[in-house]
Amino acid sequence: MAKQVTDQAEGLRRLLAKSGSRVVAVTGGPVGVGCTSTVVNLAAALAMLGKDVLVIDERLGVNAVSSMLGGAHGAGSVRAVLNGEVELEQACARHELGFSVLAASRENCAGFTAAQLGRLLAGPADVVLVDARLERGGALSPLAAQAHDVLIVTRVAAQAITEAYACMKRLHFEHAIAQFRVLVNHVSSLADAQTTFENLAEVAARYLTVSIEEAGCVAADPLMERSLELGRCVVDAFPSAQSARDYRHVASEMLYWPMRPAMSSPRQDAAVRTAMPASALADALVARQHA
Structure with a gap:
């Protein structure tokens, strides 16, 4: 309990002092669970x-933030920032909704040290959101x-939950991550979202010995799809939609x-992989859903 209070106090101090992003x-x-949206x-x-929000976009092509959202074109020259040729603010594309976007694909970041990459995260932004593209091995x-x-x-589907567990398993062994936050997307009811989260949390705690914190849920909403067709986000296009209200709630709680502490770099030592196989997880989740 004392540690939790300390963590919360530290978070509030940093928030109020605006010291660090x-x-x-x-x-x-x-693909399709809704990470970029x-x-x-x-x-x-x-x-x-x-x-003050900075979005770092690691994806390419049609899956990139700039492709999904109009008004964020020209988000780039991350290599020039890392080389010290331009300031971060100059390289970022400023979207009309008030946040900045910087394209930072793995290819453009290759060859730089962790300290150099950290320059992108040490700017004036209050929050940096990384649309992370995982390596083939899951790192x-x-x-x-x-x-x-x-x-x-x-999402609320056995396959999506199984994939989320597999993702956490790979990230846990690659980076020694002890805690994840989970957002359940495209839900029909709060009860479904809660059941999904509880199932995933119990299995992860039992077989990975990691903890999972509930980040919230976002309703299945046809206006979400319509906003994407318009090249906009639902929070802006349809602010009264349930999904828009859900995103605003998650954002306010995030603060x-x-x-x-920031996570460490990938582990170099071989981990003992005794975690539950994905196929067994699917069976366990189905069994729990019908219990």
Whole structure:
């Protein structure tokens, strides 16, 4: 209890003093769970709360933030920032909703040290959201690995939950991450979201010995799909939609997450992998759903 109070007090002190950015890496299991749309909507919601927000986009092509959201074109020259040729603020594209976007693919960040990459995270922003693209082995980039929190996005479906567990398993062994935050996306009811979270948390605690914190949930909403068709985020296009209200709630709660130390770089030692196989997890989740 004392440690929890200390963590909360430290988080509030840093928030009020604006000393350092909160860095959150957002990722998940399969394509389609909504990681990039989560990043965009949280960025917009945080900007509406008066926060200075930087989105670091590790994705390429149609999956990039700039491709999903109009008004964020020209988000780049991360290599020039890392080389010290331009300031971070000059390289970022400023979106009309009030947040900045910097394209930082693995290819453009290759060859730089963790300390050099940390320059992107040490700027004036209150919150840095990294739309993290995982390596084939499931590891975070050296940039995203410096985040304070990893937010796993999943959906209410056995396959998505299984993939989220597999994602956490790989990240746990690669980076020794002891805690994840989980956002359940596209939910039909709060009860479904709660059941999904509890199932995932229990299995992860039992077989990975990691803790999972509930980040919230976002309703299944046809206006979300419509906002994407318009090249906008639902928080801006349809602010009264349930999904928009959900994103605003998650964003406001994020500001009070206890500030934790940044994660370490990938582990070099071989871990003993005794975690539950993904196939067994799927069976366990199905069994719990029908219990």
